[in-house]
Amino acid sequence: MDFASRLVTQLGPVAGMVLKAIFFSLLGILLLIAFIVIRRWYRGRYFRRLNERTFALRQIWDDIVAGRVPGKEWRLKPLDCEIVEAILLDSIETATPDQLPPLLSCLRSSGLLDMRIREARITRSWQRRTALVALGRTRAPETIPALAEALDASSKETRIAAVRGLGRTGLPEAAVPLLDRLLANELRMPEHTLRNALANCCRKSPGVLTPYLNQSQGRTREMIARVLGEVASPELGDELLILAADPLPEVRASAARALPAALPSIALSALSSLARDPEWFVRLRAVVALGSMQHPGRIRPLIRALCDSNRYVRQRSAWALARVGPHLENVLAQVVETQDSYALQAFISELERSGAIEKVIEVLEGQADHYPAEKLLLEALTAGRKRIEAAMTAAAAGGR
Amino acid sequence: MHRVLQLSNHILFVYYLLSNLIYLVLLITAIFKNTLHRHRLASLRLERLKNSPFTPPVTLLVPAHNEEKFIVDSVRSLLTLDYPELEVIVVNDGSGDKTVDELQRAFELHPARLLYIPDVPCAAVRAIYSSWTEPRLLVLDKKSVGSKADAINAGLNAATSPYICVVDADSILERDSLLRIMAGIFSDPSRVVAVGGIVRVLNGCRVVHGRLEEVRLPKRGLEVLQVIEYLRAFLIGREAWAHYNALPIISGAFGIFRKDLVKRIGGFRADAVGEDLDLVVRLHRYLQEKGQDYHISFIPDPTCWTEVPADLKSLARQRARWHKGLLDALWPNRDMLFRSRYGRVGSLILPYMWLFEWFAPVMEFIGYSSIIVAAILGLLSRQFLLLFFIFGYAFATLISIGSVLLEEMTYRRYSDWQEVARLLFYCLVEHFPYRQMTMIWRLQGIWQYMRGDLKWGELKRLGAGAGA
Numbered sequence: 070m071d072f073a074s075r076l077v078t079q080l081g082p083v084a085g086m087v088l089k090a091i092f093f094s095l096l097g098i099l100l101l102i103a104f105i106v107i108r109r110w111y112r113g114r115y116f117r118r119l120n121e122r123t124f125a126l127r128q129i130w131d132d133i134v135a136g137r138v139p140g141k142e143w144r145l146k147p148l149d150c151e152i153v154e155a156i157l158l159d160s161i162e163t164a165t166p167d168q169l170p171p172l173l174s175c176l177r178s179s180g181l182l183d184m185r186i187r188e189a190r191i192t193r194s195w196q197r198r199t200a201l202v203a204l205g206r207t208r209a210p211e212t213i214p215a216l217a218e219a220l221d222a223s224s225k226e227t228r229i230a231a232v233r234g235l236g237r238t239g240l241p242e243a244a245v246p247l248l249d250r251l252l253a254n255e256l257r258m259p260e261h262t263l264r265n266a267l268a269n270c271c272r273k274s275p276g277v278l279t280p281y282l283n284q285s286q287g288r289t290r291e292m293i294a295r296v297l298g299e300v301a302s303p304e305l306g307d308e309l310l311i312l313a314a315d316p317l318p319e320v321r322a323s324a325a326r327a328l329p330a331a332l333p334s335i336a337l338s339a340l341s342s343l344a345r346d347p348e349w350f351v352r353l354r355a356v357v358a359l360g361s362m363q364h365p366g367r368i369r370p371l372i373r374a375l376c377d378s379n380r381y382v383r384q385r386s387a388w389a390l391a392r393v394g395p396h397l398e399n400v401l402a403q404v405v406e407t408q409d410s411y412a413l414q415a416f417i418s419e420l421e422r423s424g425a426i427e428k429v430i431e432v433l434e435g436q437a438d439h440y441p442a443e444k445l446l447l448e449a450l451t452a453g454r455k456r457i458e459a460a461m462t463a464a465a466a467g468g469r
Numbered sequence: 470m471h472r473v474l475q476l477s478n479h480i481l482f483v484y485y486l487l488s489n490l491i492y493l494v495l496l497i498t499a500i501f502k503n504t505l506h507r508h509r510l511a512s513l514r515l516e517r518l519k520n521s522p523f524t525p526p527v528t529l530l531v532p533a534h535n536e537e538k539f540i541v542d543s544v545r546s547l548l549t550l551d552y553p554e555l556e557v558i559v560v561n562d563g564s565g566d567k568t569v570d571e572l573q574r575a576f577e578l579h580p581a582r583l584l585y586i587p588d589v590p591c592a593a594v595r596a597i598y599s600s601w602t603e604p605r606l607l608v609l610d611k612k613s614v615g616s617k618a619d620a621i622n623a624g625l626n627a628a629t630s631p632y633i634c635v636v637d638a639d640s641i642l643e644r645d646s647l648l649r650i651m652a653g654i655f656s657d658p659s660r661v662v663a664v665g666g667i668v669r670v671l672n673g674c675r676v677v678h679g680r681l682e683e684v685r686l687p688k689r690g691l692e693v694l695q696v697i698e699y700l701r702a703f704l705i706g707r708e709a710w711a712h713y714n715a716l717p718i719i720s721g722a723f724g725i726f727r728k729d730l731v732k733r734i735g736g737f738r739a740d741a742v743g744e745d746l747d748l749v750v751r752l753h754r755y756l757q758e759k760g761q762d763y764h765i766s767f768i769p770d771p772t773c774w775t776e777v778p779a780d781l782k783s784l785a786r787q788r789a790r791w792h793k794g795l796l797d798a799l800w801p802n803r804d805m806l807f808r809s810r811y812g813r814v815g816s817l818i819l820p821y822m823w824l825f826e827w828f829a830p831v832m833e834f835i836g837y838s839s840i841i842v843a844a845i846l847g848l849l850s851r852q853f854l855l856l857f858f859i860f861g862y863a864f865a866t867l868i869s870i871g872s873v874l875l876e877e878m879t880y881r882r883y884s885d886w887q888e889v890a891r892l893l894f895y896c897l898v899e900h901f902p903y904r905q906m907t908m909i910w911r912l913q914g915i916w917q918y919m920r921g922d923l924k925w926g927e928l929k930r931l932g933a934g935a936g937a
Contacts (some may be wrong), residue, residue: 087856093865101870195508202512261655264523298523
């Protein structure tokens, strides 16, 4: 100290400032190193104890779940309680419907569920968010009100945790608070999280979405339709037809996505008309959906889409056509009939990519003597190849 | 003379104090942001993202130039990444070795006559190959113009996904890194246009067939010093700048971008020395000019492991190139400086980059010279000089240890006590002579840029990613 004050007197106030800065920097270094060392030591000790207790509790796991080990033996010990809850939640997430009741019963009778519900209601910040996600993992219907309350929290992180929690329950009832708020425009959060949660909740009962879809407008309508597109089931046939005629293109695209889930008799005609939609991405979606169907009636609309003005639609249609089945030479004949060079080029490219071209050429060559028309096809094929090569060279030259 | 020296010493003192204060603010911000991120991760389940039908497809762009040793393992490793819809486009950038042959043999490539439209200008593509065994793989064989950016642009033209992720052929991505980095996009897809992940040092780690088996600290001190530098740059610098939405760079080794935006700004600049920095600055410029609400984000858990130079000569070349790249990206965008139109980018990050990144080696050099001259001439008290050096040393060490602390608090990749002790030891010794050497290499970079020498230069590689 004496040395320091002599130095400050000798060198002026700036030196005093530098001295202080050195002192605080050195103190900071020591504190950081101490923190790292103590943290490492503490974590090592914690994980050792965790491991020991997990092993001990696993030995009596069946008795804990069945309630033969009284809850008070582990519930009031924080580490044991943490371990049992973690094992229970992991088991619930992977449990089949018949394995679920005893696990949920253990969660309820031990009071763990009530503790988490209370935490979700009265705690704040990350403690609340952890409780919300844990509640979702329980898949218990009584958690829905607490989760729904958190949807109105002021913090965005808490609202996200609540949405994730509701999604993880996988219960159709959990979708209701989400949809209610969505309709009232009271739910501001990343769309991806919301969509995932809704899809998880409505996977078994997509019908939950339809009344909300009918009431919604604009962006909300598009989002609900998009979820419906993913979870649609055959029972929604008529609803999907209505959506296919929706004024919003995003909704029509979602209908196209959902239609393969409906009966082919309904889906095919609707998708054929969507494949002529004025919006290119609706047509694209319809072509993708047609490609995923197994009905022979899909070939004609796909060939029509192959002549589309949009290159993505053409490419996707070509992709689907090149994979329709064994008689690709017939498809090729129909493509040649369109007399559309772009369509022919897209189809031949895709045949090459899928590796089917050699087989098609083989079939055509083998039949050339019997069917003179196929000779023309071979010529068209060769001409098409040349055109592609020319286009490639031109494109490469453009790149230069 | 005396007055000039005194004035110069005062300026240097203020400069040094300011730069340390900024770093302190960045360290505190990074600690706060890291803690927040860890909490967020606790409620994020990657398998749900993986199984979600709403997860958008991603195209991995892998520019490859003379990568015959690594390319097959590297592509195999990329194809095994946990991601639902993945497309891998390898762009062979005129390799003189057997890069394409190796790929052809391993993946049964065959020429595919695909429609390739060069929306973004790049050198001619000689051939496009697809694979009989791996439909997600596409290989473009293009003429080389000696630019990685040009190769990425060729891949960009062929990409079919809404997001592209640029990955170096000799780098290794962790299996879940793509899902993790995309989580940054999902957090707000309408605003987040690009996300960077962390790049870590592969040297010393055990790699088997393109997969990271064991994380170890490198044996050589030179490499350990780079480990600390990477931790400091990523866990403090990028984390904190991203928090203020002023991230100036996403590493070229691992970053994800919205494809439409990259195309709209004309792709990567083919003649850029540091194409990654250049792209991000141009993205900022474009989005600020359009008045869009956007965020360029950084997430510290998606990890890419990359080999760093193990010898002084390669390291010197790399650092000179990085500094050239910095000036090469800053100079064309100098009109953004202090213009309110460019928001924080123009008023905060670009001035910071000019003053405390680009100009740092110059100031450091002037600083060393003038302080020593002043001390010799008796203008500066020797005790004060000593105090100042001790402060500089202690503060820089504090920041470095702060980055090790962040690593400890978050990802703990170096689990061994011994390794942490070594990291801490190198935090204490990195300031001499490594720091001074870095200063010289960076000055060389400035000199080379001024002379118009914009070559990349070859880096000698040990082949850490080559396999067991």
